[in-house]
Structure formats: C-alpha cells, structure tokens
Amino acid sequence: MTTIKDIANRAGVSTTTVSNVIHGKTKKVSPATIELIEKLIQEMGYVQKLGLNVLNNTSSRMIALVIHAHRKYENSIISDPFYGKIIGFIEEKLQIQGYYIMLYSTDDVNKVFHTVMAWNIDGVVALSFSRNDCNKIWSLIHKPVISIDAYGSSQSSPFVTNIGLDDFTGGSRMIEYILGCGYHDIFVCATSDYGIDQTRWNGAREMFARLTEKNSSKKIRFINIGETTLTRESFYQQLIRRIPFPQKTAVFFLSDFYAIEAISYLATRGVCIPADIGIAGFDDITYARLTVPRLTTIHQDMEKKAELAVSELLKAIENPAAYTGKEALLDVILIARDSI
Numbered sequence: 001m002t003t004i005k006d007i008a009n010r011a012g013v014s015t016t017t018v019s020n021v022i023h024g025k026t027k028k029v030s031p032a033t034i035e036l037i038e039k040l041i042q043e044m045g046y047v048q049k050l051g052l053n054v055l056n057n058t059s060s061r062m063i064a065l066v067i068h069a070h071r072k073y074e075n076s077i078i079s080d081p082f083y084g085k086i087i088g089f090i091e092e093k094l095q096i097q098g099y100y101i102m103l104y105s106t107d108d109v110n111k112v113f114h115t116v117m118a119w120n121i122d123g124v125v126a127l128s129f130s131r132n133d134c135n136k137i138w139s140l141i142h143k144p145v146i147s148i149d150a151y152g153s154s155q156s157s158p159f160v161t162n163i164g165l166d167d168f169t170g171g172s173r174m175i176e177y178i179l180g181c182g183y184h185d186i187f188v189c190a191t192s193d194y195g196i197d198q199t200r201w202n203g204a205r206e207m208f209a210r211l212t213e214k215n216s217s218k219k220i221r222f223i224n225i226g227e228t229t230l231t232r233e234s235f236y237q238q239l240i241r242r243i244p245f246p247q248k249t250a251v252f253f254l255s256d257f258y259a260i261e262a263i264s265y266l267a268t269r270g271v272c273i274p275a276d277i278g279i280a281g282f283d284d285i286t287y288a289r290l291t292v293p294r295l296t297t298i299h300q301d302m303e304k305k306a307e308l309a310v311s312e313l314l315k316a317i318e319n320p321a322a323y324t325g326k327e328a329l330l331d332v333i334l335i336a337r338d339s340i
Helices: 004-011 015-022 031-044 051-055 081-096 109-118 131-141 167-180 195-211 229-241 256-267 302-318
Strands: 062-068 100-106 123-127 145-148 160-165 185-190 219-224 249-253 278-280 297-299 327-330 333-335
Touching (some): 004 031, 062 081, 081 123, 081 256, 081 302, 100 109, 109 131, 123 302, 131 145, 145 302, 160 302, 167 185, 167 195, 167 278, 167 333, 185 195, 229 256, 249 256, 256 278, 302 327
Parallel strands (some): 062 123, 123 145, 249 278
C-alpha cells in the first residue's frame, strides 16, 4: 500500500509537504509542487486513512446522520420506505462532495447527545427531532446542525436550519379533495398525535370544519392505530365489520406505509376499494403507485428535501461564522389516483 513517505520520496519533498497538500494546506507550497504531488497520488494509488482524522481535531469529512425513532420498529428503521429513501439521497449527495455518513438511530435522545459529542464530526443531519433537541445538539458540539422535519415550538435558533414540509396544507388539501369526492365520514389515522402527524391532523380538521360548517351531519375523527401490526389489524377488522357504512366513508392515513398496509389487508378479505371504503395516504412513497388500486396521496419531494439539507449543511461547514439558521417548508402536491 502506498504511503505518504513513498510519495514524498518520489517527489523529493518532505512528508509534511505531502500531508499538507492532501489536507488542503497549500499556502506555503508552490503550484508546481502541488501539481506533482497530486499527480503522484493518482499514479501511485494513494488512499488516505480517515480513521485518525475522525479521532483528532482535523476535518474528519464525517457527517452524523441521526434519527430519533419515536416509535418501536418491528424491523430496522431503514425498512421504513420514507427513511430508507431520504437516507439514500443524503448519502448520495454527501458522497459526491467527499463526505461520509455515520448513521445512528435510537428512541433515546440522550444517546444521540452522547454520540455526537463522542466523535469528531464535521456536522449533523437530524431527522425527526424536536426543535429544542436540535438546538441542544448544536449547543453541545458547536458544529453545523441541519434538521429535517423538526417539530414543536421553541425559541428560533440562529444556528440550526430546519428543512420541513408544509404538512398543514397537505392535511387540509387532502380533506378538501375527499369531501369534494362526496365522502360523508372520514377517519384520520396515524401512530401518534404529536409532531408532523399532529400538524397534518390540524390541517385536516380545520379544512373539514370550514367546508362542513352548515352540514353538521358529516363527521371527522382522529384514530391512533398503534405501533404494532396486531393493533393496526384490530382497527382494520373493525372497519370490515362496519361495511357497508351508513354513509360514504374514507380513511386518510397520515403515512403511505399504513395506507398501503390497509389496502393489502382489506383487499385480501374481499373489501372493494374505493367502492366499499376510500383510502388515502401521505408522502407518495414509491409503492403508492404500485398498489391495486393505486393510492391517492400527498406528494412530497424527498430528493429535494435531502438536496436542500446537504446544501445548507455544506454552507454552514464552509463558513460557520457567517451562517444563519432558517426554516424552509417545501410545497406539497395532491396526487389523485384510484383509491378515493
């Protein structure tokens, strides 16, 4: 394996000079020497060892991608299509810029705090944390922190940027569409009643109230369907027992994953969608267009969300003194397919 000493011997310079070129410290190195060393690095196949950079005070080129898993996953968190896709986009875009990711997920936020303090990372991308927790991460390490889908209210931080989604509008837009399709009763379903689920529910509830002010017979109801397959199947069985419904009924799941699960479960038990019951989702994951019938949902651009997060992170790394945190909410689009 080629070493810095091998390159130094070939170039006729010191190992310190070679090391400085590798790490971009070239103020005192002539352009000709830089060109020679870079050429030898390519010719001799030198591969920089990153381990020491992670442990010492130099730039590690390592980004911590941390996920606060609020619910207990029956499988790995990466099996969730939303997280799998956005992790993939972030990793791809950071790799292009010469960075690596250290992935860490847990439902214990204190373990996240300890992890980011323990490693010499250049920055943090935090998925599904509260704004207060994101601010605390920054206060512990004083390195760039970019959050995705941060929730909760807190005093705005001048250091942390949040890349989110207009979840409120997404919830209201779907309810407007469902009511416009003639549905009378609507169940809004999620596995939690806080965070982005609460924001989506608030948008749905306010739009329902606005559009049904003079028709109090129409109903909307929020249902926590639980974190396990068993509790969710219990809800699906309740739906089956109530078919045919007295009034035209739809179920709006605040995540595509559960809408798709419901379509599969109901279809295998002879329920006809949307004739017996309408189903809608949120996120427009890849599988939403593969179901039978295809899922009506709210689309969010996950690649754009990842791209913006990486862009803001790099700005903060390159010029931390001038960087100011911000709040960016991406637009949503209603995708009308066949399940409503």
